[in-house]
Amino acid sequence: MKKMSRIWLISFVLLAMVLPATSYAQKILRAGVDSSLPPFSFVDQGSNTIRGFNVDLIKMLAASSRAKVTFFPMDGNRMEAHLAEGKLDLAMRDKAISSHALQCLELPITLERKLFVNNCCITVTCVRDLPGHRVVVLKGSNLISLVPEKEKATFIEADTQDKALDMVNSGEADVYLSPSAISARYTIQKNNLRNIKEVGLPVESVPLAIWVHQDHTELLTELSVAFGKITENKSYDTIYSKWFGQDIPFAGLEKYLKAVIAAVGIFAAVLLGFFIWTRMLRRKVREVTRDLQLSEQRHKDLIEFSPEMIHLVAPDGRIMHANKIAFQTLGYSSEETSSKKLYDLVPPESREDIIVFVHSIFQNGSGEKEFALCASDGRRIDVDMSATLVKGADTLLACCFSRDMTDRKRLEAELMQSERLAIMGEMAAGIAHEINNPLGIILANTEELIQETNGRENMRESLQTIERNAIRAGKFIDDLLTFTRPNPPTKVRIDLIALIEESLSFCKQQLRQKGIMVEKQFPGEAVCFEGDDNQIQQLMVNLILNSIQAISEKGAIRIRVDKEPNNGAEKVHLEVADTGMGIQEKDLTRIFDPFFTARKNKGFGLGLSISKRIIEKHNGTIRVESIPGRGTTIFIDLPAIPPQARSVEQRLGA
DSSP states (O other), rough: OOOHHHHHHHHHHOOOOHHHHHHHHSSSEEEEEEEEETEEEEEETTTEEESSSSHHHHHHHHHHHHEEEEEOOOOOHHHHHHHHHHHHSEEESSOOOOOTTTEEEEEEEEEEEEEEEETTTOOOGGEEEEEEETTETTTOOOOGGSEEEEEEEGGEEEHHHHHHHHHHHHTTSEEESSSHHHHHHHHHHHTTTOOOEEEEEEEEEEEEEEEEEOOOOHHHHHHHHHHHHHHHHHHHHHHHHHHSOOOOOOSHHHHHHHHHHHHHHHHHHHHHHHHHHHHHHHHHHHHHHHHHHHHHHHHHHHHHHHHSSSEEEEETTEEEEEHHHHHHHHOOOOOHHHHHHHHSOOOOGGGHHHHHHHHHHHHHHHEEEEEEETTTTTEEEEEEEEEEEEESSSSSEEEEEEEEEEHHHHHHHHHHHHHHHHHHHHHHHHHHHHHHHHHHHHHHHHHHHTOOOOOOOHHHHHHHHHHHHHHHHHHHHHHHTTTSSSOHHHHHEEEEEHHHHHHHHTTTHHHHHTTEEEEOOOSSSEEEEEEEEHHHHHHHHHHHHHHHHHHSSSEEEEEEEEEEEETTTEEHHHHHHHOSSSOOOTTOOOOTTTTTTTTTTTTOHHHHHHHHHHHHHHEEEEEEEEETTEEEEEEEEOOOHOOOOOHHHHHOOO
């Protein structure tokens, strides 16, 4: 009996020695998170613990790296300073940090900066309206720099988001500039704040990121590999659904749950103590072997699991390796990529810039700049390229991360286009008011002169031409006013050949001055369709004038009209070709954009834009082919009058 007691005593002593040793060997990470941005991170009032999406994600990443985490809630400025000074190992916040002492792992979550105003404040819809108002921001959020004329606004710093929104709800402040629209909506709903509304578009959108010190590249690599793994096994989706896909339950019994888990853990540790003691040496050998094998694999996983294009580049620009996303996006095979330099992936005009960029990476250690990469099929992909140095087999390599910015550029261009159309509407209203009055005077005097021609037929025809064109000019003004409103055209039967002849007569003076020959290829019968005759004539005049302006002198314009089959029906086919200067290939995709013109200081760039809109209103299509230096051809197809409709018209005419 005494012998058994001694054996148990020795076992427990050894277990007590082994368990602390394993605990002390485990790595502990110090993580900084915000304390007042639910559901990302917040202090739960029930259990007084830090909770949220950021907390769960860091815990899962640390567990994948066999580490523990200690969380330190604080504001953004303190997090950035503590991280730079080495007081924190990592921090979870947005990507709006400009410190060169830090590097980050960007996450697929975007934080939108939005404005939340008191219901009584009706003058604020965007940041340009903030001067003259009381604006509350979170301490350490660095959002004041987003406000134009910030010196004219009154800024109030709040310690927490709850306090900031309470001030707006009570009227102590007019506007809250939120670092995260999701978090602000969450707090408004939770606290039942009824005097606040959300206004305007996002002031700024920045991704969420995990930040580490510039010297801790190995830690960033471990976090990147761990993130790739939890993304692949769907653990990340589980965390995301927990915090953003349903209501967040506040833990009321969490303190009791911890006690139960601790008791179960102690009991399990006692049962497994002897097993750990006997197998420890063998497991240690396996772990060392596995760590050596995984050391190289981690760097490969960092590249392959990244959602962005990655190229490992040597100092001379040679591409040493690229990930799957790079192959899929650019369309080059592995063999093609390995035979290229990074300089070969950009347009010729950007080659010098990217050479300087790569050299600066190897000099400064990191860098960021926007470029356009050329895909194998000729597409240009706008990217935001950021790079840092990594250790290669024999030398340092530049690891270039390229984020596809094509969609964002397109959205920015569409927004700019909508602003231009709005300006055009205002201009058109003013132009219509100023021009309609003199047009009315011209028409009135022309009608009076027509009545006094007294048989002089030549003068009468000239005056009638002036009258028709004055009426057309008024119609053009009306079309300009309705340019941004898709109103259906007023349709009548149009003889296209007769309309072309009339349009050529309008332009005969310009044709005669440049000595331009007009070649007509018309069928022997009339070619008719239904449409707005004023709009179609405007279209023809625009096309003829464009051809005249493209020809320097003594050129030719060919106008061809025909009927062609179209899925069992007929369509009217029109070609207008000239022997002018042609259009550059890079401009072909933009010629129908409003305000685009290749003629410097000539024209407003509206002719082809209006022409395309007229064709679309008539359910037709328009396309352009051009060879620089040889000429341009415009192809137009319009639906013809169905044979049944023509036969009815003929019978009615008979």
